[in-house]
Amino acid sequence: MTAPEDGTHEADAPVVDVVIANHDLRRPVTRAVASALAGRTAVRVTVVAHHLRADDMRAALGALGDDPRVRVLEFSDGVPSPAGPMNVGIRAGSAPYVMLLGSDDYLEPGTIDRWVEAARAFGSDYLIGPQRDLNGRSLRDPLTRRGRLTALDAGRDRLAYRLALFGLIRREYLDRLGIMLSEGVATGEDIELSLALVTRGGVVSYDPSLPGYVLSDEEEDRVTTTSRPASRDLEALTRLRERPWIAALEPAARTAVAVMMARFILVPAVLRRPEPEEWSATDADAVADVAAWLSALDPRGLASLSIADHRVLAAASARDPRALVAAAERHHRGPRWTRA
Numbered sequence: 182m183t184a185p186e187d188g189t190h191e192a193d194a195p196v197v198d199v200v201i202a203n204h205d206l207r208r209p210v211t212r213a214v215a216s217a218l219a220g221r222t223a224v225r226v227t228v229v230a231h232h233l234r235a236d237d238m239r240a241a242l243g244a245l246g247d248d249p250r251v252r253v254l255e256f257s258d259g260v261p262s263p264a265g266p267m268n269v270g271i272r273a274g275s276a277p278y279v280m281l282l283g284s285d286d287y288l289e290p291g292t293i294d295r296w297v298e299a300a301r302a303f304g305s306d307y308l309i310g311p312q313r314d315l316n317g318r319s320l321r322d323p324l325t326r327r328g329r330l331t332a333l334d335a336g337r338d339r340l341a342y343r344l345a346l347f348g349l350i351r352r353e354y355l356d357r358l359g360i361m362l363s364e365g366v367a368t369g370e371d372i373e374l375s376l377a378l379v380t381r382g383g384v385v386s387y388d389p390s391l392p393g394y395v396l397s398d399e400e401e402d403r404v405t406t407t408s409r410p411a412s413r414d415l416e417a418l419t420r421l422r423e424r425p426w427i428a429a430l431e432p433a434a435r436t437a438v439a440v441m442m443a444r445f446i447l448v449p450a451v452l453r454r455p456e457p458e459e460w461s462a463t464d465a466d467a468v469a470d471v472a473a474w475l476s477a478l479d480p481r482g483l484a485s486l487s488i489a490d491h492r493v494l495a496a497a498s499a500r501d502p503r504a505l506v507a508a509a510e511r512h513h514r515g516p517r518w519t520r521a
Contacts, residue, residue, distance in 0.1 A: 195224055196224065196278060197279070197293055197349070198271075198276040198280070199225070199279075199281075200227050200271055201270070203231060203233070204231040204261075204284075206233065206238070206241045210228065213285070214226050214228065216289075217293065218245075218248065218250055220291060220292070222294050224293060225250055225251075225276060226252070227253075228251065232259075233255070254270065256269045264370035277351065279349075279355065280350065282394075286397050292393065296348075296391060296392075299388055300386070306354035306378075306384045307349070307378045308348050308350075308387070309348045310349065311387075313393040322342070323340050323387060330386060330387065331387075333385045333387060336436060340385060343375065344375045346362075348394075363417055366413075367416060368413075368416075369416070373424065411451070411464040412463050415446070422470075435478060440485060450468065451505050452509050454506075456506065457503065460502030465497075465505060469497045471497075487520050487521055492511060
């Protein structure tokens with residue numbers, strides 16, 4: 182169904198589908214929902230009750246549970262990850278634009294109205310949303326070229342470093358990509374989709390002056406803070422190396438992707454595990470396989486990594502947990518200039 186271009190309220194023709202996955206009735210999901218409904222734009226909010234009863238979720242929403250712009254879908258998959266419920270909510274939508282909203286997070290006043298206006302003005306396939314913390318401070322991510330707002334480049338505008346899916350996505354572009362959140366991985370479920378959105382030829386825009394997405398720190402059991410084996414932490418990258426589109430990227434985009442994954446995913450996975458008992462042969466193999474893939478993906482790009490990071494990658498090739506522990510210790514204790 183085609184949504185009206187004037188942004189007026191029509192419950193049967195939303196301009197934006199907002200998807201919220203919620204797994205705990207104690208979360209401030211009513212705040213998230215209310216912030217999404219606060220503007221002039223016709224919005225449909227889909228709350229996916231993950232491992233919860235839909236009736237309980239509606240009751241927790243109070244009066245918002247009876248709002249015709251809000252629907253609750255019940256979904257259980259036995260997996261402690263937002264990927265499954267978020268994908269369910271995305272697939273259930275039909276509006277021209279879709280956005281994801283964390284159950285603990287919320288939008289500043291006027292956010293959706295202004296984002297839709299900007300996306301239309303820029304012709305955006307993906308409008309990256311500005312982020313704020315609870316004190317209102319801007320989190321400048323990505324660090325785009327000065328004065329550049331649209332037709333952004335994955336490499337020159339450092340888009341590959343922005344993995345958080347906080348923004349407005351044109352549904353037609355999402356359908357054309359054919360990529361969703363990665364289900365079944367312990368963490369990093371947003372990596373493939375985030376990278377595809379900024380590297381696969383769509384018009385990407387980012388205007389830091391727009392109202393922002395407010396990140397809350399209230400959730401205490403976020404999946405990303407859970408201790409797990411390194412092999413599980415790297416599952417998203419292990420899957421990604423099987424995707425032909427990654428190797429087919431333009432050289433500059435491939436460089437940006439390889440450097441980001443090495444610097445912000447692979448190396449930290451090693452540094453977070455400085456004790457021998459945190460490593461198994463399976464974990465060492467996973468690190469070695471990912472390191473080898475990234476080196477093959479763009480060997481010249483990885484040359485830009487710091488000396489300390491290169492030492493970690495070199496240790497990975499040994500497939501020896503002891504070498505990884507030693508590399509982590511050296512990284513932590515080495516002089517600052519080796520990490521620059």
